[in-house]
Amino acid sequence: MATPTNQVFIAVIGAGGVGKSFLSQLAALAARKPTPKLSLCYISSSKKAAFNSEYSIGIETALQELASSSKQPLSLPQLADHLAAAPAKAVLVDNTSSQDVADAYPLFLSRGISVVTPNKKAFSGSYKLWQDIFTAAATAGSKVYHESSVGAGLPVISTLKDLVDTGDEVTKIEGVFSGTMSFLFNSFAPVEGSGGQWSAEVKKAKELGYTEPDPRDDLNGLDVARKLTILARLAGLPVESPTSFPVQSLIPKELESVSSGDEFLEKLPGFDSQMEETKSAAEKQGKVVRFVGSIDMTSKSVKVGLEMFDKSHPIAALKGSDNIISFYTKRYGSNPLIIQGAGAGGDVTAMGVTSDLIKVLSQIA
């Protein structure tokens, strides 16, 4: 039987802040662009899944179907089998931050299943996983896109790929790469006024959907380190892992061994004085403190941490969860190519995922 080319099956793992926004953008996309026909065939959280032998879940009703389902999620190899047996091509959308799901991308890709994701774990894990992912995709002809793994929906990865693919040479990448850290410092240590309480701002960032599922993954600097690992690799620096360069953590020493994110948030107000000291030290010099990262391609060095900025500096003047990312290249000379805008939040992150899906559809359907 010929494989229909006018239909694509979509499997979604993860229905949190980004996953929910993605589903509503998928519903709008399916309504706006009837070709190829987009069929949602699987949706799961960590505990439950909705799927059936007809490969058909209502996109609009997916969250209700998931909530009322009594099915356990398929194991990742079972899901790969299920999608490989679908009557047309399939795309896996990973909206989790799971390392296990990320580790399975080579399996999905080698079975012809394309992957789109905002999950940083695969592209910032071991360099071997990175190679396995792109080798599996190249061998099987499947596609893999991860725009929202850096700067949420901002066109950071596509821009860097375009620079490299057109023969430009990146010399340095620097800026603010975390929506959470941007929000925290913009509200805790604003250019004007006194700012809020550190621990209260951390809670707000979580409520606004900016943080990782566990906010300690933002505060320990690892989220930014992961993003820099991804960008460094794309720019041609084969960084081994996000822990292979200096990363400053903002987790108080006393809370390093706390077992859960919730307990950490409960105890954090007891350590607000530590961040207050950092803020005052900058204020004494007429500056503000911000959490930044940089990749220097010439010296092959990557670093992540706090720096002080004059109040007139563009990094000091960021608002909300904005990221600012400057690409210094041979072609752009001393005036970098700069990308700026919201770097976290469900809708802007899902936008990057949905636009990646559209790119995949244009190549496979």
Ligand SMILES: NC(=O)C1=CN([C@@H]2O[C@H](COP(=O)(O)OP(=O)(O)OC[C@H]3O[C@@H](n4cnc5c(N)ncnc54)[C@H](OP(=O)(O)O)[C@@H]3O)[C@@H](O)[C@H]2O)C=CC1
């Ligand atoms: N939020 C943001 O602004 C941005 C997020 N991202 C990335 O997007 C991804 C999702 O973030 P976000 O939506 O905020 O996170 P949430 O915590 O809101 O949602 C995560 C979802 O993934 C599910 N999940 C976790 N592990 C598994 C698993 N092994 N199998 C199936 N489902 C699983 C969770 O299920 P359950 O509810 O059962 O635990 C939940 O539905 C992360 O990788 C994050 O780094 C990237 C850019 C910006």
Ligand SMILES: N[C@@H](CC=O)C(=O)O
């Ligand atoms: N927690 C991350 C989400 C996007 O990658 C951030 O705050 O930037």
Ligand code: NA
């Ligand atoms: Na992006």
